[in-house]
Amino acid sequence: xxxxxxxxxxxxxQEGEFITINCxxxxxxxxxxxxxxxxxxxxxxxxxxSSGKKKHGRLIATINIQEKHxxxxxxxxxxRDSAVYIxxxxxxxxxxxxxxxxxxKLTVNP
Amino acid sequence: xxxxxxxxxxxxxxxTNKKSLKCEQHLGHNxxxxxxxxxxxxxxxxxxxxxxxxxxNNSVPSRFSPECPNSSHLFLHLHTLQPEDSALYLxxxxxxxxxxxxxxxxxxxxGTRLTVT
Numbered sequence: 001x002x003x004x005x006x007x008x009x010x011x012x013x014q015e016g017e018f019i020t021i022n023c024x025x026x027x028x029x030x031x032x033x034x035x036x037x038x039x040x041x042x043x044x045x046x047x048x049x050s051s052g053k054k055k056h057g058r059l060i061a062t063i064n065i066q067e068k069h070x071x072x073x074x075x076x077x078x079x080r081d082s083a084v085y086i087x088x089x090x091x092x093x094x095x096x097x098x099x100x101x102x103x104x105k106l107t108v109n110p
Numbered sequence: 111x112x113x114x115x116x117x118x119x120x121x122x123x124x125x126t127n128k129k130s131l132k133c134e135q136h137l138g139h140n141x142x143x144x145x146x147x148x149x150x151x152x153x154x155x156x157x158x159x160x161x162x163x164x165x166x167n168n169s170v171p172s173r174f175s176p177e178c179p180n181s182s183h184l185f186l187h188l189h190t191l192q193p194e195d196s197a198l199y200l201x202x203x204x205x206x207x208x209x210x211x212x213x214x215x216x217x218x219x220x221g222t223r224l225t226v227t
Contacts, residue, residue: 004152031213041147041198041221048215086153090213097166098216100152 003027006087006101013108019074021104023087026068033098034061034072035086043086046072077108113137114219116201122225123191131186131222133201141207142184143216144176147198159184160207191226198223 007022023032034046047054047061049070054061058077063070074081084103091099114135123129135142144156158166159178173195175187184201200221204214 030208033213033215035218041200041223043200043202043218043221045215045217048213050213088153090208097155097158097168098153098213100154102150102152 003099004087004089004101006104010105013077015078015108015110017077019077021072021085023070023101025089028092029089030092031090032063032070033088037084037086079108079110082107114203114217116219116222118222120223124227125191128189131199133184133219135182135203137203139203139205140181141204143202144186145200193226196224196226
């Protein structure tokens with residue numbers, strides 16, 4: 001069982017909809033990352049957080065350390081948001097080894 | 111331009127070939143990483159270099175051989191690969207490696223799509 005579970009695996013939305021992608025993990029962590037991977041492979045770091053909430057444009061990331069859960073929200077979704085969204089955690093203990101979820105494939109239709 | 115470049119972008123090689131993947135970062139970072147991304151699997155860390163020194167080898171077969179001549183360049187030398195090694199190989203860099211209680215954003219290159227025939 002992967003230490004990082006994402007849901008849903010696939011998500012299709014209409015332009016303008018509010019999107020939520022969830023990430024649950026089973027170990028104590030130092031930090032959690034949200035990444036975006038577009039078709040073709042390139043990965044962009046969206047957020048790195050260890051508590052609370054961060055916002056960047058239409059993207060919002062939250063984390064609940066006690067519940068070992070994080071969510072990525074996209075407001076007013078747009079077709080250009082179509083991508084795979086990946087959650088990754090840095091387990092406590094000093095290792096630089098990120099543990100990744102399998103990703104959530106988001107398709108936003110016009 | 112992401113600041114991290116990888117060449118080639120696509121590579122097809124036979125099982126008896128020897129090839130190398132190259133990664134270069136222009137961000138002044140001190141840590142560099144090789145990842146493997148296979149279809150329907152999470153990203154897997156392969157190697158980590160910190161200030162040119164290898165700090166992590168995630169049980170990678172010896173047919174993959176990394177080289178980090180300086181903090182800006184990272185190579186992955188490939189020889190006698192197997193078809194199951196076909197994947198997207200991603201390079202990343204970060205200012206430093208993560209510590210006990212903190213992490214750093216990693217900046218990824220576009221990847222090399224490798225097909226082993």
